[in-house]
Amino acid sequence: MATPDPLFNETLLLLGGAVLAAPIFKKLGLGTVLGYLAAGIVIGPILRLISDPEEVLHVSELGVVFLLFIIGLELKPSRLWQMRGDIFVLGTAQVLFSGLLLSGLAYLANIASWQGSVIAGFGLALSSTAFALQILADNGEANALYGRRAFSILLFQDLAIVPLLALVTILGSGPEASTSTILVDSGRAILAVAAMVVAGRYLLTPMFQVIARTGAREVMLAAALLVVLGSAVLMQLVGLSMAMGAFLAGIMLAESSYRHELEADIEPFRGLLLAMFFMAVGLSLDLNAILSNLLLIVAGVPFFMIAKGLVIYVLCRLWGSTKEDSASIAALLPQGGEFGFVLFTTAVSAGLLTAGASSLLIASVTLSMALTPLGSALARRYFTGEQKREEIEEDFEGAGADVLMIGFSRFGQIAAQILLAGGRDVTVIDDSPDRIRQASSFGFRIYFGDGARKEVLLAAGIERAKIVAICTHRRDITDRIVDLIRSEFPEVKLFVRSYDRIHTISLRAREVDYEIRETLESGLLFGQKTLEALGKTETEAAEIGADIRRRDEERLQIQAAEGLTAGLHMLHTRPVRPEPLTKPKRQPVAHEADSAGQA
The missing domain is CATH 1.20.1530.20 (Na+/H+ antiporter like fold)
Structure with a gap:
């Protein structure tokens, strides 16, 4: 040798x-x-x-x-x-x-x-x-x-x-x-x-x-x-x-x-x-x-x-x-x-x-x-002691904002509008150069970066952010970012966009501070407006929507404890009708479980 x-x-x-x-x-x-x-x-x-x-x-x-x-x-x-x-x-x-x-x-x-x-x-x-x-x-x-x-x-x-x-x-x-x-x-x-x-x-x-x-x-x-x-x-x-x-x-x-x-x-x-x-x-x-x-x-x-x-x-x-x-x-x-x-x-x-x-x-x-x-x-x-130093006012754009948002697709853009309208600073990072260019043409300020890298999160100011909003649209990427932040920055508050019901249960097991399924509120609103068009009053439709939202949350808690097929009795699978004289020989449990698991 x-x-x-x-x-x-x-x-x-x-x-x-x-x-x-x-x-x-x-x-x-x-x-x-x-x-x-x-x-x-x-x-x-x-x-x-x-x-x-x-x-x-x-x-x-x-x-x-x-x-x-x-x-x-x-x-x-x-x-x-x-x-x-x-x-x-x-x-x-x-x-x-x-x-x-x-x-x-x-x-x-x-x-x-x-x-x-x-x-x-x-x-x-x-x-x-x-x-x-x-x-x-x-x-x-x-x-x-x-x-x-x-x-x-x-x-x-x-x-x-x-x-x-x-x-x-x-x-x-x-x-x-x-x-x-x-x-x-x-x-x-x-x-x-x-x-x-x-x-x-x-x-x-x-x-x-x-x-x-x-x-x-x-x-x-x-x-x-x-x-x-x-x-x-x-x-x-x-x-x-x-x-x-x-x-x-x-x-x-x-x-x-x-x-x-x-x-x-x-x-x-x-x-x-x-x-x-x-x-x-x-x-x-x-x-x-x-x-x-x-x-x-x-x-x-x-x-x-x-x-x-x-x-x-x-x-x-x-x-x-x-x-x-x-x-x-x-x-x-x-x-x-x-x-x-x-x-x-x-x-x-x-x-x-x-x-x-x-x-x-x-x-x-x-x-x-x-x-x-x-x-x-x-x-x-x-000579100087351990007194607190006077900090100069931060104006390094993209560092030290209240909210660090990871992912800027349609969901993130809507959420960012609310935050900016509320007077909060938002640092946005995304790994799509085309999305960055398009967002810049509308006046948004976002940065290229992989949110699954600790070095990028540090450079983007995660240690000074009050909340990290994860708005990525792929479940595997979201999970990787959540796991990284929970491991390296356990004190950070995590608000996460969930892909579906199964993903929501998984995120709750990771103890994120807040999660929401990307289609939940839009689906509820769509259903309410449809009921109104069919003759329900706005109040009646809103009450029905609130009941569905409450049932959904209770069912999520049951599923987290007992499994995905639990809580099926809480679903409205058909309009209320009188009991049939003879019970069906076969209940559509498997079909309901499949569809319920993805809702």
């Missing part, structure tokens, strides 16, 4: 480390991020079981790309516009003031010349999007007001990488030599963003419609990966970050009917690759560089994190955040970020930093990342 490939062995090591470390650190209350970091440090710098940690880091950076894509999917352009003040005013102030302060500290520490110190300072001013957002997710505060403000700062930092890379060119070659290059690069970036906007508006949704009609889930998954990675690579080619490209692609699809299905397809890749990214940061920790500059790093890393945190705290207070929220943001964003690695490496190529200075900075950034989860946990416990 052939010797296992080294890449295969390293993959097993990383997966094993994640499986072991994450539950332990989660149980200790330290969070999964710190667990992944610890696993990476043990596997890499301590045991040296991974030969090329840099390669692992490059691949795992796709986790950050997928993370930004999913965030983009959850942000409508209107919400992004509302956040423009936080992004461009608070974000700009944070990068500018933190960069200038840290540049001065780097120059005083004699890390590099003033030009190199400027790059070092502004590189340290950038925080880690992956670490900050994962901590927010672990604490369940991604939608808190301070969480959104922290995300706005991170988003501007991602944008700032472009002018900072241009700054490396200016300081390394002089402004005269680089002006034309900067103009060309800026023009290419603007054109690329414009191309993405046009593609997202006119090409992506029709493409997903065509793919969805094929019914091949693997093709939909391939298309989702193509969109994310393609947009990321396009932005990288014009000098923007890959994460920014994926974020823009998500924004373009935020109002698409295929949003929830895309989020469900991408989420497993995001989670796994992001875990690998945190482990890769631990793998790449250069213990030799830390030991050789131990005093400088031990004193310098906490100092620059405190200095950066103070700047963020003051700016947030000036921008109107509470003391608690300002402290939370400052404790969340004091670390260096993954874009600092790119900036420092580029500065070495431009001659602004020596290789030794770059290694020192990279080690400092890595160590600051490792300290952030612990610092954030301490700040949460001792």
